[in-house]
Amino acid sequence: MSTHNPNPTMPSASVVRARVNEWFQAHGRDLPWRRPEASPWSILVSEIMLQQTPVVRVQPVWEEWMRRWPTPHDLAAEPAGEVLRAWGRLGYPRRALRLHACAQAIVTEHAGVVPRDLPTLLSLPGIGEYTAAAVACFAYQVPATVVDTNIRRVVGRAFHAKALPGPSMTRAQYREAQALMPAHPNEAGDAADASFTSAEVAEANTWNAASMELGALVCTARDPRCGECPVESVCAWVAAGKPAADYVPRGQAWHGTDRQVRGRMMAVLRESDGPVPYGVLVTRDGAEGAAQEVAEAHLRSALAQLALLGADDAQRASCARGLIEDGLAVLTTYGEVSLPG
DNA sequence: AAGACGGGGAA
């Protein structure tokens, strides 16, 4: 985008920011991790849970976690298995394991205080580029550049008439998001630069939350509510007649995959009070037989659902081995499988 | 750069 010959259909960044921020003040959701009293730890936990998982499913689990483990120290002291049980059905349970390890690292290496600088946040388990920026911004008001799938979609539509962003973030997209910030963070995304005014910092931090919220509530991937959008009148995608996406989203297979088998196995381990015989977890007949003997309804249901999968015993064994390699399960000396101690 | 990794609700 040349400053000498700006594309007339491309809206000005400051206009988009102002309108989206104003919309956010009126329409942003009152989520518990956005309240002023939310601690940096509670915000970090929310961000990990929200990776690939919608707000409605995260909120009840987050509330429970904050009651049980209000500080990194509380979670770090817990056995990993208990953490995995409390994670429940949020999905991608390796996140729970990484969050547990993250809490332990915060306690042992950072005196129990959630770090506020990007490089230190990035060094923690489970925290990547997005989450590091989100924690710095939402927990500490550091104007780091936050870029998630919502923001990439909003920016792509408003400024480039692109229906959908690519499957993963490019460096060009990151640099553009950085340039859209009202103040330009330096390379480290640090706010130490004295040139920031408090008004710039406030606008930057609101923009991070507001553009994400717009993508979640209005500028949705499917069936966007353009009639409710504060930038509809300047949106490049709207101006171009809402052209279709130029690539086909790669749908993830589910039925018959290792992920489905692993998920069912984790459900059995979560519902079981103690270790599960290896043959129950790894053979169809074992799971089916156990489902007929067990009295407890939730465990019986989990075993039945594991037995119903189309997976053969070779795939079951491979998945069990994978869970153990990932640290999501452990093999006892009696040849049983359980959640990690 | 590509693939692995859960699960549920909406269209």
Place this chain on the structure above:
DNA sequence: TTCCCAGTCTT
């Protein structure tokens, strides 16, 4: 049924 979701880590 298919698609989507406040991504991270490994190869």
